[in-house]
Amino acid sequence: MSDATLCVHHPEVSSEGYASLAVPTHRASTIVYPDGESFLNRAARGADGYTYGLHGTPTTRTLAEQISRLHGGARTLIVPSGQAAVALTTLALLVPGERVLIPDNVYPPVRSLCAEFLAPRGIDHAVYDPMIGAGIGEIIDARTRLLWIEAPGSGSMEVPDVPALIAAAKARGAYVGCDNTWATALLFKPLEHGADIVAEALTKYVGGHSDLLLGSITVADMALHARLHALLAALGIGVSPDECALALRGIETMPVRLAHVGRVAEDFARRLAARADLAAVRHPALADSPGHAAFRRDFKGGSGLFSVVLPAKACERLGSALSELKIFAIGASWGGTRSLVAPMEIAPLRTATRWPYDGPVLRISIGLEDPAELWDDLTALLDRLTS
């Protein structure tokens, strides 16, 4: 072989005796075939075969399988973001003339997807009160193909009665999808309650270090997998094995990280609930947080994200008070090692329910810093905002 050919033909080296604990990062666009026949028959390799890098490499499949096992699902599709997980599921299941139901506390870009993208294309949506429970049955009409649940809403923290919502939807023949980003499979498993689909932002706790974007769609059966796989192939959507390798690293420590931030967040929420100068503390473990009974019944525990509702007068000081934070960073997204606060306005987003407070909301994501230093930083912030 000439030098030019040697440059593109990598030598085969022995891997005998090589056993690593790390999942190798397999990158590929082209998949090569041992002979002409197997290339011509490549469609017969089926959903789990390798045909083209876009549809998965052993690295992406390892992450998918790990999430499937955690949820008890048939298969998982890894997509570029959590938002993509919700959007692609919705696109795969609905055709014009049909309707999707979303909760009033839904992740806000999902509301935009429905109102601004799906509605002009003839796919209808309705927004429901997340606390409606079995009453959802009255809203599910013959056109309703999919009910989305978010448990809990990631800003306002209501925990819906998931089994009641699922039972009503199933009785009327609608699919149920659950955005389970807050709890992860470690704290809540929607498929065990009869949901058809779990969507998660792996960006948050699975990634765990604020440096990647990925989403997962875990389905209960192979028919759903086939529909989603077909849509992803048609739209040309796949993910980078490098991102998946980071997620595979992140998921190893997720149980330890989640247990820690869950404990600190609940402790902080309880201590903040004792303050008289806050309008409310929203954490599902607090008895007066909406859906507390469902949370205790259905969830193994809480993660690191909760919200504080400030008095109305805090509005004008918000910018300057946040700027003095020392340990907390200011930013959206969450689930990483750094603690974050994000100010939010919830009232303007609501269409099916009335948000009962007029002050701003501070969403707090607990990270891995020293809890005592976090507590001092947070309480100093709240003192500045309420004094």
Ligand SMILES: *Cc1c(COP(=O)(O)O)cnc(C)c1O
């Ligand atoms: C962050 C988030 C998403 C979107 O995830 P991205 O990966 O950032 O697109 C969806 N749902 C919930 C509940 C989230 O918190």
